[in-house]
Amino acid sequence: MSASIELVVNGRTVTALEGSTVATALINASELGFRASPQDDVRAPLCGMGICYECRVTIDGLAHQRACMTRVRAGMNVVTAVLK
Amino acid sequence: MNRRQRSDAIVVGAGIVGAACAAALIDDGWRVTIVDRAFASAGTTSVGMGHVVVMDDSPEQLALTAYSERLWRDLAPELDVRSEHDPCGTLWVAEDAAQLDAVRTKHSVYADAGVVSEMLDEHGLREAEPNLHHGLVGALRVPGDSVVYPPGVTMRLLAQAQARGASLREGVEVCEVLPNAVRCDGETLHAEVIVNATGASAAELTPGLPIVPRKGHLAITDRYPGFCRHQLVELGYLTSAHVMTTESVAFNLQPRRTGQMLIGSSRELVGWDPSINHAVLGRMLGRATEFVPRICDLSIIRCWTGFRPATPDKLPLIGPWDPTPGLWIAAGHEGLGITMSLGTARLLADQIAGRATEIDASPFMPTRVIDATVEEHS
Numbered sequence: 001m002s003a004s005i006e007l008v009v010n011g012r013t014v015t016a017l018e019g020s021t022v023a024t025a026l027i028n029a030s031e032l033g034f035r036a037s038p039q040d041d042v043r044a045p046l047c048g049m050g051i052c053y054e055c056r057v058t059i060d061g062l063a064h065q066r067a068c069m070t071r072v073r074a075g076m077n078v079v080t081a082v083l084k
Numbered sequence: 085m086n087r088r089q090r091s092d093a094i095v096v097g098a099g100i101v102g103a104a105c106a107a108a109l110i111d112d113g114w115r116v117t118i119v120d121r122a123f124a125s126a127g128t129t130s131v132g133m134g135h136v137v138v139m140d141d142s143p144e145q146l147a148l149t150a151y152s153e154r155l156w157r158d159l160a161p162e163l164d165v166r167s168e169h170d171p172c173g174t175l176w177v178a179e180d181a182a183q184l185d186a187v188r189t190k191h192s193v194y195a196d197a198g199v200v201s202e203m204l205d206e207h208g209l210r211e212a213e214p215n216l217h218h219g220l221v222g223a224l225r226v227p228g229d230s231v232v233y234p235p236g237v238t239m240r241l242l243a244q245a246q247a248r249g250a251s252l253r254e255g256v257e258v259c260e261v262l263p264n265a266v267r268c269d270g271e272t273l274h275a276e277v278i279v280n281a282t283g284a285s286a287a288e289l290t291p292g293l294p295i296v297p298r299k300g301h302l303a304i305t306d307r308y309p310g311f312c313r314h315q316l317v318e319l320g321y322l323t324s325a326h327v328m329t330t331e332s333v334a335f336n337l338q339p340r341r342t343g344q345m346l347i348g349s350s351r352e353l354v355g356w357d358p359s360i361n362h363a364v365l366g367r368m369l370g371r372a373t374e375f376v377p378r379i380c381d382l383s384i385i386r387c388w389t390g391f392r393p394a395t396p397d398k399l400p401l402i403g404p405w406d407p408t409p410g411l412w413i414a415a416g417h418e419g420l421g422i423t424m425s426l427g428t429a430r431l432l433a434d435q436i437a438g439r440a441t442e443i444d445a446s447p448f449m450p451t452r453v454i455d456a457t458v459e460e461h462s
Binding site for chain 2: 038062063064
């Protein structure tokens with residue numbers, strides 16, 4: 001069993017298993033709105049393998065990071081398009 | 085005007101220059117047909133940056149860009165959302181004390197031409213654009229410069245012309261310009277006035293025009309609203325544009341209304357090869373990271389190339405083409421076709437109507453090419 005780590009999602013501290021992806025951590029934390037389209041539609045992971053770019057979030061201040069391709073790190077700060 | 089209402093004008097090329105000429109001729113009462121072998125904005129219009137900018141490579145260039153920018157300011161309130169007009173201004177960025185001196189000179193040259201600009205010192209520059217490299221010493225801010233989406237503007241100009249009776253014929257190739265006529269596939273169209281506004285291809289239709297394609301690369305990023313606020317251009321850009329070397333790059337960064345960053349620029353003389361030159365693209369992006377180190381964090385989503393209609397003296401050809409009765413040229417704008425389109429159309433329409441032009445049109449006369457050839461042979 002992997003160790004649990006803590007990261008911050010939209011200002012809230014959540015736990016995730018070390019080695020999991022940010023996408024997994026967000027879904028487990030019920031953060032289902034990942035990014036907003038230019039028309040402000042909320043989007044979430046579709047392909048889960050880095051192709052569709054629908055899961056982009058802001059990680060440590062850097063926009064457009066693919067949550068499905070990024071592994072969680074302790075203390076990571078993630079900002080999503082909050083589900084309306 | 086009654087005579088003109090019965091007269092036909094044909095504009096060949098539905099890029100932004102052709103569209104602007106069509107709109108200006110409609111204003112003068114001509115019955116206008118615009119023909120394009122592909123479709124509106126299919127050529128250079130759709131692949132450039134859309135920077136409406138005053139430039140001072142020569143007094144003539146300064147006169148035409150400043151004149152055109154005034155016309156853009158008049159047009160701006162009429163532009164729709166698809167034109168993506170953004171009055172963001174330009175920052176001409178200086179890297180060292182020598183360039184800062186050049187910026188001061190530019191400031192006074194602009195003032196003499198009636199173009200508003202202001203000097204920014206190192207501190208002012210950092211405040212204006214926090215993502216610029218901190219070693220830069222200052223800049224010239226030109227608040228009257230702006231950004232547009234050229235195909236959007238072109239559609240607008242064409243729609244306005246069409247609403248007033250102009251006809252747009254796409255997919256019609258003009259094979260030959262005859263005296264007061266053009267020969268297309270299977271038909272000949274007659275007109276008192278024919279305008280060659282086919283940009284980088286203009287010499288195909290009018291052999292003898294000294295216009296060659298000058299290739300450029302652009303890259304566009306994902307959306308990062310606020311990453312920069314002005315169009316940022318290195319002072320060395322003018323040198324890159326002026327010297328007809330086989331290859332050069334210069335830093336040029338443009339914020340789009342979408343939040344995307346458009347990164348340029350490169351110049352190559354390699355004919356019509358549209359392939360991405362990875363070495364040049366790499367140098368171009370490398371130059372951008374020297375000015376804006378954080379650009380490395382941005383995700384580029386697309387790169388492409390396009391061809392500027394370049395002339396040997398860096399000035400467009402606007403006026404009558406004496407060897408062919410009825411033929412007028414509006415082409416050869418290099419990297420300034422979007423900016424100069426409106427001024428070009430006014431200069432052309434004024435000449436066709438026999439009116440005085442608002443700025444001196446003689447430096448742009450296509451006949452300067454013919455005169456130069458005659459001098460060479462005499």
